[in-house]
Amino acid sequence: MIYKITLENRTTELNKLITELEQLSKIVNLSAKCLLNINLAIEELVLNIINYGYQDDANHIISIEFYIQDNLLEIIIIDDGIPFNPLLAKVPNTNLTIEEREIGGLGIYFVKQTMQDLSYFRKNGLNIFSMKINL
Numbered sequence: 561m562i563y564k565i566t567l568e569n570r571t572t573e574l575n576k577l578i579t580e581l582e583q584l585s586k587i588v589n590l591s592a593k594c595l596l597n598i599n600l601a602i603e604e605l606v607l608n609i610i611n612y613g614y615q616d617d618a619n620h621i622i623s624i625e626f627y628i629q630d631n632l633l634e635i636i637i638i639d640d641g642i643p644f645n646p647l648l649a650k651v652p653n654t655n656l657t658i659e660e661r662e663i664g665g666l667g668i669y670f671v672k673q674t675m676q677d678l679s680y681f682r683k684n685g686l687n688i689f690s691m692k693i694n695l
Contacts, residue, residue, distance in 0.1 A: 561625050561626065561627055562587065562588070562626050562627060562628055563580075563583075563584045563587060563588075563625075563626040564623065564624065564625050564626070565577065565580040565581075565584075565623070565624040565626075566621055566622070566623055566624075567606065567621070567622045567623075567624070568619055568620070568621065568622070569609065569610050569613070569614055569619065569620040569621075569622060569639075569641075570610065571607070571610055571611075573606075573610075573622075574603060574606070574607070577599075577602065577603065577606065577624075578599065581595065581598065581599050581602070582595075584626060588626075588628065588633065588695065590633075590695065594633075594693060594694075594695065597674045597675075597693060598633070598635065598693060600670060600674070601635075601670065601671045601674060601675055601691065601693075602624060602635065602637070604667035604668065604670065604671055605637055605646065605668075605671065605689065606622055606624075606637065607667075608644075608646070608667070608668070609622055609637075609639045609641050609644075609687075610622075612641075612642075612644070613639055613641025613642055613644065613687075614641050614642070615642065620639065620640055620641065621639075621640070622637065622638070622639045623636075623637070623638040623639075624636070624637050624638075625638070628695070631694060631695050632676075632677075632692045632693070632694060632695065633692065633693050633694075633695055634677075634690060634691070634692045635675075635690070635691050635692070635693070636688060636689070636690045637687075637688075637689045637690075638686055638687065638688050638689075639686065639687050640685055640686055640687075641687060643682050643687065644687060645680040645687075646668045646671065646678075646680065646689060647672075647678055647679075647680050649668045649669075671691065674693070675691035675692065675693055676691070676692045676693060676694070677690070677691065677692040678690070678691045679691075
């Protein structure tokens with residue numbers, strides 16, 4: 561692991577996420593485009609966890625771990641929320657007009673389009689979602 565970000569399940573933590581990703585960018589020397597894609601993907605997934613992953617008002621920890629191997633950055637997001645596999649999310653019909661589309665789904669669709677080798681599993685009460693991006 562080269563870097564780890566730990567967030568609480570509050571939307572105010574998104575500012576911390578942005579700051580931490582900027583630090584990671586300096587360590588790994590990410591391009592602006594790569595950083596933007598990583599930021600948008602992680603923010604989408606973390607926001608979904610915060611908004612829909614917990615059935616109580618207690619504090620929960622969301623961990624984001626970063627690994628580099630063979631010019632790929634692997635990002636693993638771990639949370640103790642309700643089971644949710646983003647890979648099973650309904651694919652939005654992007655051919656429909658905005659008025660015809662169902663609300664939601666575009667964020668996870670973006671993650672699927674910009675990231676590689678997506679995987680999900682649940683172990684010991686934790687959601688573990690992994691994705692990779694070329695550096």
